């Protein structure tokens with residue numbers, strides 16, 4: 001890769017980006033299509049700030065909807081109350097990342113093969129670049145980003161010690177969130193804030209911290225896996241020529257399994273962002289609005305992801321499907337699946353992996369993961385993958401008849417775990433940790449945007465029932 005150490009300003013072509021060079025920090029710069037992610041973010045900031053200014057000036061008092069009591073009591077469903085740049089979720093067509101659907105992204109984003117690596121799936125680095133900048137990166141840019149992440153992937157000793165001190169019985173997500181929070185020991189943003197950095201410059205150390213955190217997530221996750229389940233290399237070795245997930249797959253002992261490594265790339269790329277209102281993304285944004293650094297903000301997000309109605313559902317799905325398999329045998333008929341679904345519903349539990357707060361059609365992420373299974377004989381022939389796919393055909397009818405859920409179709413969590421299981425990663429209390437590596441790729445770019453857009457501390461108004469009654473009487 002071409003890389004020259006020259007003064008950054010001398011090479012920068014776009015005039016509006018110059019004012020951000022100081023915030024981006026002096027250092028080396030790569031020519032043309034090998035610009036760094038930080039350069040690429042600096043370039044888009046002036047236009048983004050201008051867009052926000054114009055929106056405020058022209059529409060500051062425009063209505064975006066009406067707030068009814070049912071919104072306050074119903075988890076604020078459908079209220080347009082957050083700015084989120086990376087992705088938008090449509091209830092019928094699903095997620096788009098800067099306007100690109102999952103199939104669009106699969107067509108244009110650099111893959112493992114594009115970087116000369118084994119595998120054909122999108123690299124999460126490519127998705128991260130798209131989410132942060134709105135642009136499709138070149139292969140060279142992705143390669144540069146992979147190298148940057150590999151260079152920062154090793155854990156500080158104090159974090160290793162903290163992870164090693166946890167009892168094996170502590171849920172992997174609790175360990176994950178605690179280890180991520182402890183990385184804030186070295187937060188560049190927290191240190192810069194303590195020294196009095198200007199508000200207009202916040203975004204640069206927030207981006208530095210975000211990249212550093214994403215770089216370290218695989219090693220944290222792999223160390224937890226090793227400590228709790230005794231699997232993986234135990235040392236979290238990083239190969240500087242590999243992509244983020246190639247390294248992660250090695251660390252957890254799957255480096256020789258191309259199917260699993262490629263599945264992890266796809267999984268982590270498409271679980272990254274699901275607009276802003278979901279519990280994990282919203283939490284990162286909320287905590288970040290208090291100017292807590294990215295490590296603290298993302299640690300809080302992980303604790304939300306660990307809930308069974310959100311990310312933990314993928315763990316729940318596997319446990320539920322295996323219990324069904326145990327109860328009815330390997331080749332369950334539609335009738336047996338129906339009966340099992342009804343027994344779950346009648347016992348007052350939710351069917352994990354089904355329903356969604358926004359989507360009203362099958363989740364396109366479920367479709368993408370199912371398509372991955374269709375292309376691989378080892379997955380096509382797997383009894384657990386087949387069972388999960390059969391359930392996805394039977395459950396919507398049962399859930400419609402049950403008549404409660406607004407969306408009877410599978411969400412992403414219905415599909416994600418069975419592939420891990422088939423590849424031998426059978427410890428399903430670990431599954432949400434993999435989701436947690438991914439969600440950083442969506443939640444952290446918005447923290448960077450929040451800071452370059454100067455978004456304020458989030459503080460909605462709450463009401464007691466008495467104050468609501470008094471208000472409504474008026």
Ligand SMILES: CC(=O)SCCNC(=O)CCNC(=O)[C@H](O)C(C)(C)COP(=O)(O)OP(=O)(O)OC[C@H]1O[C@@H](n2cnc3c(N)ncnc32)[C@H](O)[C@@H]1OP(=O)(O)O
Pocket residue numbers: 308309310311313345349350351352353354355356357358404405406407411412413
């Ligand atoms: C990555 C993700 O986070 S994707 C979601 C992962 N979570 C799951 O798969 C867990 C199962 N699904 C659910 O619990 C829900 O569908 C959620 C949490 C995803 C969405 O919740 P909501 O927006 O409140 O759903 P909805 O408005 O359709 O709920 C209406 C009723 O249907 C019920 N319902 C919703 N989904 C299901 C389901 N899968 N099984 C049984 N009942 C359900 C709700 O519990 C609610 O019942 P209630 O009126 O007695 O409280």
Ligand SMILES: O=C([O-])CC(=O)C(=O)O
Pocket residue numbers: 271273274277278279280357358411412
């Ligand atoms: O959008 C949601 O509410 C939940 C979800 O699917 C996600 O966060 O990926």
